[in-house]
Amino acid sequence: MGGISVRVYQDRGLQLAKAMRLCRYNQPAYPSAAALLAVHSAIAYNDAVQIKLTGQRSRTQDHTQAVAAIKRACGTAKIEPRGIEHLRKLLSTKTDVSYGDKEVDNHLADALCVAADRFEAWAEGFVLNRR
Amino acid sequence: MNAVAELLRKTLSVPNIYLEPHSPQLAVDILAVDRAGSGDLHGVEIKIDDDFVRNRVKNPANLKAIKQQRRDRERHFRTRIKELHRELMSLPAHYRYLAVPQSGCDTILGELRPLLHSPDGIGKIGIISITDHGEELPIAEIVIAPERFRVDAAKLSKIEKNLINNKKVRPDIEVRI
Numbered sequence: 623m624g625g626i627s628v629r630v631y632q633d634r635g636l637q638l639a640k641a642m643r644l645c646r647y648n649q650p651a652y653p654s655a656a657a658l659l660a661v662h663s664a665i666a667y668n669d670a671v672q673i674k675l676t677g678q679r680s681r682t683q684d685h686t687q688a689v690a691a692i693k694r695a696c697g698t699a700k701i702e703p704r705g706i707e708h709l710r711k712l713l714s715t716k717t718d719v720s721y722g723d724k725e726v727d728n729h730l731a732d733a734l735c736v737a738a739d740r741f742e743a744w745a746e747g748f749v750l751n752r753r
Numbered sequence: 754m755n756a757v758a759e760l761l762r763k764t765l766s767v768p769n770i771y772l773e774p775h776s777p778q779l780a781v782d783i784l785a786v787d788r789a790g791s792g793d794l795h796g797v798e799i800k801i802d803d804d805f806v807r808n809r810v811k812n813p814a815n816l817k818a819i820k821q822q823r824r825d826r827e828r829h830f831r832t833r834i835k836e837l838h839r840e841l842m843s844l845p846a847h848y849r850y851l852a853v854p855q856s857g858c859d860t861i862l863g864e865l866r867p868l869l870h871s872p873d874g875i876g877k878i879g880i881i882s883i884t885d886h887g888e889e890l891p892i893a894e895i896v897i898a899p900e901r902f903r904v905d906a907a908k909l910s911k912i913e914k915n916l917i918n919n920k921k922v923r924p925d926i927e928v929r930i
Contacts, residue, residue, distance in 0.1 A: 636766055636788075647763045704930050743767040743789040743928040751791030 627673045632750055635666035639742050646735050653731035657719040660731075660738035664712040667745040668692060674749055675699050685713035701752070705744020708737040754782060756883055756893040757797055757852050758926055761785040764895070765795065769917070769924035776916045778845055778908050782852075786917055789928065793901070794912070796846030797881065798837070802857050805833050834864045841878050842871065845908035848899045852881035858896065869897065876902030 642659035645652040668688065669679045675695040680688050689710045696703040712734060719726050719734070758770050761783065769790040772783055781796040806826070813819045841849050853861050862880065869878045879899025884892050916922055
């Protein structure tokens with residue numbers, strides 16, 4: 623099951639990240655959409671990483687547990703967990719950017735897009751295509 | 754070069770970008786490897802107007818000489834396009850681009866457009882136009898989207914060994930983790 627599922631979630635993460643970049647770099651930009659896509663790209667990449675390392679996807683709705691689970695998986699596989707901090711940051715904003723009353727401004731969207739870029743770079747370079 | 758690198762940074766997925774990479778197998782101005790260095794190779798050749806113009810010769814003396822000079826210039830231009838086309842087609846990169854000034858884009862495309870596809874039908878050269886904005890940064894845009902080429906596995910593995918996976922060589926631009 624591992625091979626196929628990793629690809630499904632990795633491709634989903636990649637597509638969401640590409641859509642995020644389109645929203646981010648378009649003029650005028652679409653900050654709310656970019657922020658939401660940043661978060662969901664990271665969630666999909668997190669699933670791909672989990673499946674790659676443990677053979678199964680984390681099904682918890684609790685973001686703290688999701689971060690703890692990926693840290694554990696990295697520890698077991700002896701992978702440097704540098705990218706996980708970006709995932710934590712993205713997950714902590716998920717509820718606000720998805721359903722919150724506050725407007726998502728360009729500053730917040732930029733910060734989340736940078737975090738998503740860094741988590742993607744870590745997932746792709748250090749885990750999914752580990753050399 | 755910065756404008757083209759910026760375009761690649763924004764359009765590719767977390768690319769590692771090398772400016773004028775030192776690789777005997779891959780003589781390009783910019784190499785971008787997407788997916789944090791684990792994905793496809795995108796090679797860009799940047800050509801400015803001067804690359805297509807023959808060195809200036811003395812002023813023509815009469816109408817006949819003017820016409821001859823124009824014919825020579827056109828012949829030189831076509832020769833340069835063919836040379837460039839050969840270089841691009843032989844690049845061991847999955848995506849190959851030619852970046853040219855916006856002012857000369859139509860003329861170059863007039864000559865190059867029928868040659869953009871690979872003879873085997875797999876792959877198409879992409880065209881990037883660079884627009885000068887005076888004091889501000891130039892802007893690069895993709896005017897013809899590239900299609901993925903087949904790449905010789907032996908050449909690719911040499912590039913991976915000497916450049917992409919070489920821990921002593923760092924990309925000039927990369928996403929910091």
